[in-house]
Amino acid sequence: MTAPAPHIPVLLDEVIAALAPTPGAVIVDATFGAGGYTRRLLDAGASVHAFDRDPDAIANGRTWPECAGDAPRLVLHPRRFSEMVASLAEAGVAQVDGVVMDIGVSSMQLDQAERGFAFSSDGPLDMRMGQDGESAADFLNTAPESQIADVLFQYGEERQSRRVARAIVAARPLETTGQLANVVRKALGYRPGAPKDPATRSFQAIRIHVNAELDELDAGLAAAETLLRPGGRLAVVSFHSLEDRIVKQFLRDASGAVANASRHMPVAAAAAAPTFAQLSKAIRPSEAELARNPRARSATLRAATRTEAAARQRRAA
Secondary structure (H helix, E strand, O other): OOOOOOOOOOOHHHHHHHHOOOOOOEEEEOOOOOOHHHHHHHHOOOEEEEEOOOHHHHHHHOOOHHHOOOOOOEEEEOOOHHHHHHHHHHOOOOOEEEEEEEOOOOHHHHHOHHHOOOOOOOOEOOOOOOOOOOOHHHHHHHOOHHHHHHHHHHHHOOOOHHHHHHHHHHOOOOOEHHHHHHHHHHHHOOOOOOOOOOHHHHHHHHHHHHHOHHHHHHHHHHHHHHHEEEEEEEEEEEOOHHHHHHHHHHHHHHHOOOOOOOOOOOOOOOOOOOOEEOOOOOEOOOHHHHHHOHHHHHOEEEEEEEOOOOOOOOOOO
């Protein structure tokens, strides 16, 4: 019996092709969500270890028949994907055949007004993927103006971040997504009918900050490098330039694809052996997919294959 997924997974065929699952393969779905990728991986005969920090996603997954029995083919981990190495070790898994990551907020979360991720319908100013810790309202109502401005500029690439931060502080306390959206629009002189709502950048920035998303992505990529066996596949779907830049740079560094040094520069020490090869070009949705699912329009897939080299050592933060 197939568990229905309430939302359309992005670049599904391309992700499955990149992972090339086979019967008996062990694959990590680092961002389970509604389970779209996991469903296809299970149908291909693979076993899946699925991670999600959102209790709602985990609760949905527990209803799947593949979770049942003494040797379940779907094992759920209610944790951040940055914790995959430790969590899989607890489950007796040291290496896997594939890792897929779909970065950012899920359609399920966007469509639930009470989660506070979107301004399409008014809801509490929350934005917490894990439903714990500091909320968006906590941050916006207590943080210094300068910190809010820095977050808007760094994570939303908002060029008028100081103006928006000043307006947010002046409007405190903010309690709903509608209030925040209106404050941002007023600060930026929004005119209804404009092609893009200017509140989009601020909502993205605040969500990324509240959930430490870019730090999680850095740690998740490093975890995937540690876990993947030689020949294992990594597939990462991102949705904006900040995420894609991190993934692209990670794979470039891991593959040893560095710019040639100037002949006037001293000879550098030998680089570590490449840990990834067969890097794909950026893969984006087809026109047919965009017609079915407009939310896929900003998605980018990058994939690579793990080599036999030992995982690189990470410097402590």
